[in-house]
Structures are given as C-alpha cells and as structure tokens.
Amino acid sequence: MKRQPAFELGGEVIAAGRRLSVGLPMARLYTHTEMTMPVHVVHGRQAGPTLFVSAAIHGDEINGIEIIRQLLKNRSLNRLKGTLLAIPFVNPFGVIQRSRYLPDRRDLNRSFPGSPSGSLAGRLAHLFVEQIVRRCTHGIDLHTGSNHRSNLPQIRADLTDAETARLAKVFGAPLVLHSEVRDGSLREAAVDLGLPVLLFEGGEALYFNPAAIKSGVRGILNVMRAIGMLPASRKSRENEPIYAEKTHWIRATRSGIFEKRARLGALVHKGDLLGILSDPLGDELSRFFAPVTGVVIGQLNLPLCYEGDALMNIAAVKNAAEAEEILEDYTSELTVEDFGLER
Numbered sequence: 001m002k003r004q005p006a007f008e009l010g011g012e013v014i015a016a017g018r019r020l021s022v023g024l025p026m027a028r029l030y031t032h033t034e035m036t037m038p039v040h041v042v043h044g045r046q047a048g049p050t051l052f053v054s055a056a057i058h059g060d061e062i063n064g065i066e067i068i069r070q071l072l073k074n075r076s077l078n079r080l081k082g083t084l085l086a087i088p089f090v091n092p093f094g095v096i097q098r099s100r101y102l103p104d105r106r107d108l109n110r111s112f113p114g115s116p117s118g119s120l121a122g123r124l125a126h127l128f129v130e131q132i133v134r135r136c137t138h139g140i141d142l143h144t145g146s147n148h149r150s151n152l153p154q155i156r157a158d159l160t161d162a163e164t165a166r167l168a169k170v171f172g173a174p175l176v177l178h179s180e181v182r183d184g185s186l187r188e189a190a191v192d193l194g195l196p197v198l199l200f201e202g203g204e205a206l207y208f209n210p211a212a213i214k215s216g217v218r219g220i221l222n223v224m225r226a227i228g229m230l231p232a233s234r235k236s237r238e239n240e241p242i243y244a245e246k247t248h249w250i251r252a253t254r255s256g257i258f259e260k261r262a263r264l265g266a267l268v269h270k271g272d273l274l275g276i277l278s279d280p281l282g283d284e285l286s287r288f289f290a291p292v293t294g295v296v297i298g299q300l301n302l303p304l305c306y307e308g309d310a311l312m313n314i315a316a317v318k319n320a321a322e323a324e325e326i327l328e329d330y331t332s333e334l335t336v337e338d339f340g341l342e343r
C-alpha cells in the first residue's frame with residue numbers, strides 16, 4: 001500500500017506512520033511565560049479522513065481530557081488510516097484557572113470563528129479554526145455538564161445532515177439529541193466549513209466520571225471505524241440510541257435545599273415526582289413533577305440552590321418502553337467501578 005504524504009503542523013513534519021505532540025503558539029501569560037495549545041498528531045501510514053477530537057473548550061470540563069488520554073493509548077491507533085488530531089485543552093487558560101471561561105471572561109465556545117485581531121477568546125478561536133478545523137474532514141468536541149451538574153452520556157448533533165446523523169447513531173451513547181448549531185460555537189464554525197461534527201456531553205465539570213469516559217472513548221473509536229480510519233470491529237453491535245428533540249429544564253422556584261427523587265439516566269413518566277425543594281429551616285417549598293415522559297439527561301449534584309437554578313433536564317421521548325430498554329442495556333454494560341464514582 002502506498003504511504004500517504006507527511007503531515008505538517010506548527011512547523012513540525014510528521015511522516016506517515018508516526019505520531020508527535022506539537023505545540024501551537026498562542027498568547028503568552030502576562031508573566032512572559034510562553035503558552036502553546038498542545039496537539040497530538042497520529043498520522044497513519046495510509047491516507048484517510050482527518051479527525052479532530054477536542055476537549056476543555058470550557059476549561060473546567062475535564063472529562064474529555066481523560067477521554068483523549070485513554071484514546072491515545074488505544075493500540076488500534078497503530079492501524080490508523082488518515083490522521084487523528086487530538087487537542088485535550090482547547091482553552092489552556094481555562095484549564096489552568098479551572099474555569100469555564102477565558103481570562104477576558106469570554107466563553108470560547110461563543111467566540112468562533114474568531115479573528116486574528118479580536119479579543120483573546122476570538123484570537124484563540126481563530127487559531128483553532130485555521131490550524132485545526134480547516135485541516136479536518138470530521139470533528140468530535142467533548143463536553144460535560146456545567147459546574148455541579150452531571151450529564152448522562154449523550155450526543156448533540158444536527159440530525160438534518162445525513163452523515164452527521166449516521167455518525168451520531170454509530171457513536172453508541174444511550175441518547176442522541178437533535179440540536180441546531182449555536183451562534184459562535186466551534187460546532188458552527190466547523191459545520192460552516194462542511195465538516196460533520198458531533199458534540200459529546202457526559203459527566204460533571206471538574207470530575208472524572210468513569211461511565212462517561214468509557215462511553216466517550218468507545219464512541220470515538222466507533223466513529224473512527226465508521227469513517228474508515230480503523231478496521232471494522234468483528235463483534236460490533238449496533239445499539240439503537242434514544243432520539244430526543246426537546247428538553248425541559250426544571251428550575252428552582254425559590255432558593256433552598258433540593259432533594260432529588262429521580263436519578264440521572266432514569267426514565268420518568270409525565271407527573272412523576274422529580275424532587276422536593278425545602279427551606280433550610282423546615283418548610284417544604286415545592287414539589288417538582290415531570291412535565292413530560294422522558295429521560296433525566298442532566299441534574300444538579302449540589303443540593304443547595306438559588307431560585308432560578310437549573311435542577312434537572314428532561315429530554316422528552318416518544319416511545320417510553322423502547323427508551324427504558326435502551327437505558328437498561330446501557331446500564332447493564334457498566335461495571336461496579338463505573339458506578340463507584342458516579343455522582
């Protein structure tokens with residue numbers, strides 16, 4: 001088989017069949033310290049798609065960092081066709097500060113496609129688009145719930161695009177949520193350049209959630225097989241995901257203490273009790289009931305809440321029995337260790 005040409009990134013040349021960590025120069029710290037965005041390039045012997053897998057665009061969403069670390073250890077990458085660009089810290093400033101945002105208080109995922117003369121966030125977004133996204137044919141962006149909130153492993157993608165919909169299914173997360181692209185997001189910038197892009201959500205900010213990490217690593221490998229970057233697996237089993245289009249946030253009506261009565265990943269029927277909000281000095285303030293039949297895809301882990309805080313996120317489902325079966329299948333594949341640290 002013919003070898004593919006070398007891959008060039010950040011002034012480095014990576015020969016076919018080699019891998020290398022490359023640092024893309026970005027704005028320095030004000031301590032004069034140089035900063036780079038690290039990119040691990042795995043350049044296969046033979047030609048194929050170019051996939052970016054990115055994490056921590058929100059700097060406190062660290063689950064994806066671990067997903068990428070485990071992905072890069074996977075032996076099947078020795079047989080890679082095409083090129084994998086793994087970027088564990090798209091927002092290195094945020095990761096250092098353990099913050100969702102950048103030092104200029106902007107959300108990097110609302111700053112795309114950015115510009116070389118824009119804000120700090122806009123410049124970083126521009127670097128990512130020019131150096132990474134433009135070189136790729138496919139993308140997967142890894143996220144978690146925001147602070148003190150866990151998400152059930154799920155794919156968010158524009159299902160009106162056939163190839164994106166195919167890959168969303170193949171990923172194998174228990175739930176796929178149709179979601180239009182958001183203004184200024186990395187996903188929008190990538191879709192504008194014609195790439196099918198999946199957004200994976202799973203786990204909680206500032207924690208490693210073993211179940212979500214497992215789902216993420218498996219899902220990326222499944223997508224890589226489906227686009228011909230890795231050989232097809234012999235025992236590949238296609239799990240049909242739950243499809244959802246609409247989600248309902250349950251918000252605290254008053255400030256107080258929230259006691260959950262439904263767990264993450266549970267199927268709830270319209271009218272089921274989701275939780276009880278109480279005043280810390282004793283009185284029950286309100287009970288929350290499921291507004292629709294659906295799956296608990298996100299929840300607040302911290303029991304303390306202000307009025308208006310998002311407590312639970314329910315994705316409406318059409319076929320409850322089918323959804324329950326899919327959730328049971330998903331749970332049955334998890335080990336004690338996966339649950340051990342589950343929050």
Ligand SMILES: [Zn+2]
Binds near residue numbers: 058061143144
């Ligand atoms: Zn995020």
